[in-house]
Amino acid sequence: MTNNTAIIIEPDAMNLARKGAELFAQNARGSAHLRGRFVVAISGGSTPRLMHRLLCREPHLSKIPWSKTHIFWVDERCVPQDHEVSNYGAARDDFLSGVSIPEEQVHPMPVHVSPEKGALAYQGELVRFFQPGNMKIPVLDLIFLGLGTDGHTASLFPGQSALADEEKLIVSVRGGKPDVSRMTMTFPLLNSGREIVFMVSGKNKARVLKTVFDEPEARLPVQKIQLLNGKLTWLLDRDAALLLTL
Ligand code: 6PG
16 A cells, blocks of 8 residues: 555445545545646446435535536446436436536536447547647546446456556446446546545445455456556445455
């Protein structure tokens, strides 16, 4: 563990969500103050949903400079936006429809084209937005990630070629639960972020979390998250942290 890493253990899922919302608001204010905008990438899955639902309620709602906030997605399942497993659809229902964020500042991954075309288009959107210049990688202010019981994060699953992609910002993959085509940010993009917050909740994550912390040789996809300059926070609940010896 490096000195840019923090571990926060909350008593339960609700407190985890509250802390996540606080970290969201804190980074949003800091980024807006320093750079005039806040660029965040959010993940799918069930864990962040409680936090998302808090973002559109006080005390968090009015602490977040929504007019300066830009939302990207870490990954997306290639299903229509109204489908029950759409990451965009879940975020829209959970908080986006309840906050005053300009529509053009919400950047869902495109699901109306093939996953390959969608990945390319989203990469183009990131480059247009960040204007990173030749050979440079966009720097997101804050990235929320989850952890799967198989050690995946984002839609970067064990044994897939996407894990090794050093060139692209976004790739299309197939797998996970649900087992559908997906688009995902790649390690080079994620590792360039200013801050990553992993949110991990529940007893079923305890075993894999122990492996992540204690067995670097396990080579789980999540272990490829190594920020170049940023700050990494593990935001856990007590159940998930059950087997950790810190
Ligand atoms: C997605 C994800 C994925 C998720 C983990 C944890 O499937 O869209 O972004 O990486 O974060 O699978 O999911 P849970 O929170 O549902 O356990």
